[in-house]
Amino acid sequence: QVQLVQSGAEMKKPGASVKVSCKASGYTFTSYYMQWVRQAPGQGLEWMGIINPGAGSTTYAQKFQGRVTMTRDTSTSIVYMELSSLRSEDTAVYYCARDSRSYTGGFDNWGQGTLVTVSS
Amino acid sequence: QAALTQPRSVSGSPGQSVTISCTGTSSDVGGYDFVSWYQHHPGMAPKLMIYDVTKRPSGVPDRFSGSKSGNTASLTISGLQAEDEADYYCSSYAGSYTRVFGGGTELTVL
Numbered sequence: 184q185v186q187l188v189q190s191g192a193e194m195k196k197p198g199a200s201v202k203v204s205c206k207a208s209g210y211t212f213t214s215y216y217m218q219w220v221r222q223a224p225g226q227g228l229e230w231m232g233i234i235n236p237g238a239g240s241t242t243y244a245q246k247f248q249g250r251v252t253m254t255r256d257t258s259t260s261i262v263y264m265e266l267s268s269l270r271s272e273d274t275a276v277y278y279c280a281r282d283s284r285s286y287t288g289g290f291d292n293w294g295q296g297t298l299v300t301v302s303s
Numbered sequence: 304q305a306a307l308t309q310p311r312s313v314s315g316s317p318g319q320s321v322t323i324s325c326t327g328t329s330s331d332v333g334g335y336d337f338v339s340w341y342q343h344h345p346g347m348a349p350k351l352m353i354y355d356v357t358k359r360p361s362g363v364p365d366r367f368s369g370s371k372s373g374n375t376a377s378l379t380i381s382g383l384q385a386e387d388e389a390d391y392y393c394s395s396y397a398g399s400y401t402r403v404f405g406g407g408t409e410l411t412v413l
Contacts, residue, residue, distance in 0.1 A: 218402065220349075220404075227306070227392060227406045228343070228404045229404060230394070230404055233401075233402075242400035242401060244304065244401065245304065278348060278349070283351075283360075287337045288354060289351045289355070290339070290351055290394075291354075293348035293349055294348065295348055296348060
């Protein structure tokens with residue numbers, strides 16, 4: 184069965200960077216785009232960006248451009264999301280989610296979420 | 304990219320039907336038939352309930368249905384059950400590989 188397993192909770196200071204991993208299993212890793220979504224406390228879901236694990240190409244939400252980098256390692260079926268210049272507003276649960284069809288489908292499988300806390 | 308507009312909350316009694324609206328623009332909801340809906344229980348990962356405006360993934364009860372008219376998509380839940388109480392989010396493809404989410408709607412089953 185499809186599984187997305189994310190790395191554990193992180194605590195960072197303002198200005199630092201965080202790198203969250205998402206290990207995929209149960210399907211052909213390079214055949215499905217991966218999306219990243221976050222949810223800050225008391226807020227809604229927010230789309231961050233997408234990576235094509237096959238080609239490595241990425242598109243980021245305008246809000247995060249310049250601060251976010253999504254990469255992948257096809258040998259281990261892991262995608263990464265790195266967010267830099269962290270500020271308190273980046274405190275959130277970060278999710279990876281598989282796109283069910285290229286880059287226009289529903290997000291049919293989600294990771295368990297990674298809590299990133301930014302605090303001095 | 305502005306978030307899609309959803310009501311903050313809706314409620315209904317068991318057995319009743321509720322509809323949650325999701326309003327965007329011609330650049331997202333109105334421009335593509337790629338609207339999806341997610342159910343989110345606190346502390347858990349979101350769950351896909353509807354994709355491509357009207358389609359249900361396997362395992363999702365047919366009590367959940369989706370529709371769209373112009374720039375507004377809707378999720379209807381009929382025969383409300385206690386376990387339907389959750390937050391619901393719409394999302395739309397917005398071109399150039401991008402997505403946008405709605406602000407979320409809290410569903411209370413009275």
